Amino acid sequence: MPRQQTPGGVDRFHLRSTAAALTSLAALAAMSLVAGPASADPGAGPCALTRTSAHHSLGLDTWNRAYPRPRRTLNAVMVFLAFPDHRPGLATGELAGDYFPATSDFFEQASYGRFHLVPHPQPHWITMPKPSTAYGIQRDWAAGDRASYLRDAVTAADREVDFARYDVVYFVADPDAPGVDSDATKVVNFDRPIRADGAELRRIVTVFERHPPDRNVLAHETGHVFDLPDLYHRPTDGKGDWDTYVGDWDVMGSQFGMAPDLFAWNKWKLGWLDAGQVDCVQSGSSLHTLQPIGRFPEPGSTGGTRLAVIRTGPGSAVAVEARGSAGNDGGICTEGVLVYRVRNEAESGGGPIEVFDGHPDSEACWDRSVYPPLADAPLEVGQSFTVPGERIRIEVADRTPSGEYTVKIST
Template identity: 40%
Template sequence: MPWTSRRIRPRRVAALVSVTALTLAVSTSAGSGPLTAKAPTAAGPVALARSDSHGACLINGGPTVQMSEGLPTPNGYSRSTGTVRALTLMVDFSDAPGSGPALSRFREFFPQTQEWFRTSSYGRLDYRPETPIPDWLRMPRSFRSYGIERGAPFDPGYRRLVQDIVAAADPRVDFRAYDFLNVLVTPNAGPSALDTVLSVTFAGNTDAPVADGVPVANASFVYSRQDDGSGSYPQTGYRVLPHENGHVFGLPDLYTQAGGGAVGHWDIMSEDWGADNDLLGWHKWKLGWLDAAQVDCVTERGTTQYTLTPLARPGLGTKLLFVPLSRRTGYAVELRTHEGNDESVCRPGVLVYRVDANVDTGRGPVRVYDSHPDSGGCTRSPNVHAELSDAPFTTGEEFRDPRRGVRVRVEGVDEEGNVRVGVTRG
């Protein structure tokens, strides 16, 4: 069945809750199969970076969980390491003709998206967008006639649209050469992104249209301009595409019906506007961007001391601690600082969050714990869930779960910005 991705901006939550509730019941986040003639590859690296000591931390969800946070990611998603080729098409309609050169639309997202993934992956993902058709690809029907709404992809409107894209592009495109498809729709098609976010990623449908012998079962659609109303679109508008492509690599939505309240801007799969933000360490491990030596699985009882290096900083060092609570869930601990894709972090420190592999995408599979609840946060970036912006713990502060006997205490910072933490298991 198709899995979709759709985001809710905080100030539009009330108006969209009923719609989201309906669509989540159908299907929520994105998955993919590679658009090549080869057999499907596993998500991330050839094998998850792990050792025997990581066994207890390989949490996993039940077979019915949609886009589980579990490890390893199932087969069927695009590779997230090495070179991936993204077929990128710019599409317009008779009732929404492209304004200006199609390559101007392309440049709204590139090379920024490439650079974002290069930085986040420490250079392990070589993302290559290709535009064999540099002009607007005109669809044979008007945009209105497709009936595109915030519904599940591969509804009749999307099926017609994908079929028309394939028919229009196939004479000039060998679909077997690409790992996934980006469709950059002319931004005057559909409502403003401030009113309704139509952008969606879908995959996993065995009935997907076929081109050059392969199913076009993996595509990210970007509509309108993903502005947050702050006037920062030229700097931040491109980040809707890294979010959508995150689904292509097997990552779930971290927002919920209440918006980004569970994770805030600490992961682009939660909020992709406003303050710059990277991916959580758990996601970087899931995607194959962290080595086994950079992830410690905390299983011993008592208190153990660790030194965390900043997650955004390339190089050696421990980037992620995970405290398994069961075979489904556990606590993750990482150090977030003002660097890399996290350049807008307003309170650096140790981020603690719970990962639940048994929770569907868009239902809150991750929850960040706030070191300063009800403070209002420390960012004033428009439409960002500000309350969690000051969530990290700093020297002398600690996270406690008395019921589980878990404690994470920040002990101090060294000259290089690494942080010492003590983790206690009861």
């Protein structure tokens, strides 16, 4: 698995009784990370898929309240962990600068100003009790080693950090310590939350990135904290291409993508699109004017329509959105109308979103795309596409001088 094509993953993890050294763990309460407590979403609308028991399901009729929803200001603590076998050569401020304000800016732009992620980097290194080589840090981490690392990290940090003040927790390891593996960066979800300072820690982002880190890696991992799934494809034999599902489109597919802004469906799930910005397509033919999703709305504007949705079954839908060179998509390869399928029962990493290739006989930007066959997937003006296996035809009729696309959808 080439590192340059592989975002960090998500692990669900049970912190076993070996964590008894943390006295606050004695009163752990069970929780479900999959089903979770739900709250109805008044902005869902008739085309919204229902949330299922799939891990990070893209159903959005309800919100899983086990996860913080990024529709307000959230505070994130960044704890820097050193080890006895290596003296850090970097100041904590340098590492904090690797991730912020870039990560906050990404979400500020993606949410159209509806979400603010405020970082609180700690001013100095906190030393772990064991050498870095003692924890067996790697991508597919042994459960016992990971338990030891997290137990020691929470214990060490709790002396100085009031976890009750924060919504998101990042543990950043000394990138130059000999036992640190940059491929191990991921979110660890707990079957039972850890109690610290009266707060329940349900998940922690463990960061092992090099300095400087992979582009947008923390935005990807933070997306998991908000219940977004991995959109890449992990080959079962460890060989093959990771980016066949969505290519460059959406940071949850690849942190290296040229168009990393979140799909409009993901923005809808997170609460950054209102029901009035989503067209639910009924039978027959209809015209839709779509604003590129990367464009920040003008002051006083509602932002316009950002997504058209055609339900294709109880657990699937076809989504249509416009992508252009704006905001997080400033490095885009090709502009146009992107069509993709969403499935609410697909697990994280199992293809919950699959982009349709509007130009299956060509590819683009082979020198910088993570998956050139999908780099030119969007439809341009005058082009049309029939969704495989469905009686759905999408035609791009026009593009206004200001950049909106007029799309005809026939079902």
